[in-house]
Amino acid sequence: MATLMTERKRSALTRGRLPKSTPWVVAASSIVVAAALMSLIGFNVFGWAVLSAVLFAAGNVVSSAVVEGRRKATDKLATSLVLGAFLVALLPLVSVIWTVLVNGVPGLLAPGFLGTSMKGVTGAIDNASVANHTPVLGGVYHAFLGSVLITVWATLISVPVGLLTSIYLVEYSDGNKFSKVITFLVDVMTGIPSIVAGLFAAAFFGLVMGPGTKTGFVAAVALSVLMIPVVVRSSEEMLKIVPNELREAAYALGVRKWRTILKVVIPTAISGIASGVTLAIARVIGETAPLLVTAGFATQINSNVFAGWMASLPTFIYTQIMTPTSPSNPDPSNQRAWAAALLLILLVMLLNLGARLVARIFAPKTGR
């Protein structure tokens, strides 16, 4: 009887399989071994985690190769590599957010950071605040205002152009040659490096308004060059999935084509269009390079986009890090830069979240 039982256990189907508890045993032992090894060469949590993960993967693969055979072992190896790659990809995200939080929170909470500009903040003031341990003066209000104004103008330019183009592509063109040209050029435009868009706007306004023209509006034009293709692409996709029956029903009621588009097609697609536009805004609000060459760096509040240099959050971060206000004491500048970075990340995350909310709120009501 006993021999029969063992015979059954070793039947062809179940032979050569590791018991279900194997991964847990391997995990526990690799954590212990890793801790032991790390205590030999100096303990740190990060190294411990990495070493345990590597040992765990190796232990799993080797035990599987011994008992289950080469194919299963390869499968396990691939699984470990794929999971490992995903964890490695998460590292920079966590690290970036952690760095920005740690460095940015003190500056963001500093009194007056959100309400004042950099006007009159000189190296001497920074030196004094370091020497006397007084709070860092100077703020980000001018840059925040500049970012918002430039982005609003860029949106005002690119949403009508982008939306109308996608309407032309979907509703009017019937796939003729010109629409193919536009689609191709929009793809090309998506690939324009952001600094080239900035150079174009700078050169264009330099030609029209006189050389060296740097205003918020020039920056807005540069940003809309980057924004238009994103808007066209996303609204085109959204207009395409509006069911044809809706259009035909409107035509059957004798409604004109433009009215059908305005009253039927766009309201149906508005959730997708709005979320696409929000994502496009989130993309351009963090652009630095085009602003650097088109809007200049200002240290004071400028609410007129048509005259004078204008600051923005990304260029504020860039200049504070690259050329600290006080070259001998870069700490106050770094603090301001990281606080501005935190503010910028919060803005972008809010916009991304907003895009998803907008898509959900404005979604066409499909229930009856």
Added chain:
Amino acid sequence: MFSGAALGAGVLIVAVLFAVAMFLVIQALPTFSAAPADITGGKGFLSYIFPIVVGTLIAAAIALVIATPIGVAVALFISHYAPRNMARGLGYVVDLLAAIPSVIYGAWGATFLASQLKVPYQWLADNAGWIPIFGGPASGTGKTILTAGIVLAVMVLPIIASLTREIFLQTPMLHQEAALALGATRWEMIRMAVLPFARGGIISAVMLGLGRALGETMAVALVLSSGPMIASLIRSGNQTIAAEIALNFPEAFGLRLMNSSPPAWSCSSSPCW
């Protein structure tokens, strides 16, 4: 009227793109006919542009070498390995990587990553210094082209990951189930059914990533402490086109300004798209 406005918007896009190309060419032309001594560096246009073209290619190559395998693996994890109900959330997380502005990546690379990499660079210079690309002495700040390439890899990764994920999800279910039914393990199924189907998509995703890596400005401008062209990846040196423009343009005037345009021109005419 309405159709006219829609058509007009389309025409405007074509006009803008044409204008972008025209302005770059017009602004760049004086550089080609200028006396060699007037060009930055004083040795003529080609010797000015050659090092920064090479630097751009090196940085982009490093970025792609790192980001392609990781990006494809991340996409595979989300599409084929992660539990179904988690996959959507994980996709959002990867998209978050793409949402962080480039200047913040630059600041992170310059302050955090560069200082973390000093020790490994020193180790590489000591132990692998006989390979030209790891030739010492290692940079004391960590602000090297390899660091810039790693930062670029982080920025390119979400592009590759999200595009290849879409392709992986489109693999015909029947192919995958057929492979599994024949007794293939999950990895064999992916190797035989998913990867062959997605090869074209992976290549195009990598090309789009290449476009981003070539044109990226701020991260490189902040991370790299630039210098003349050198072979070693772990010493300060090299420069990329886009960062060269950003660092020079704000103070540029006259011919110096025009010098900035050909790099931009070569950057946008390269396969950025």
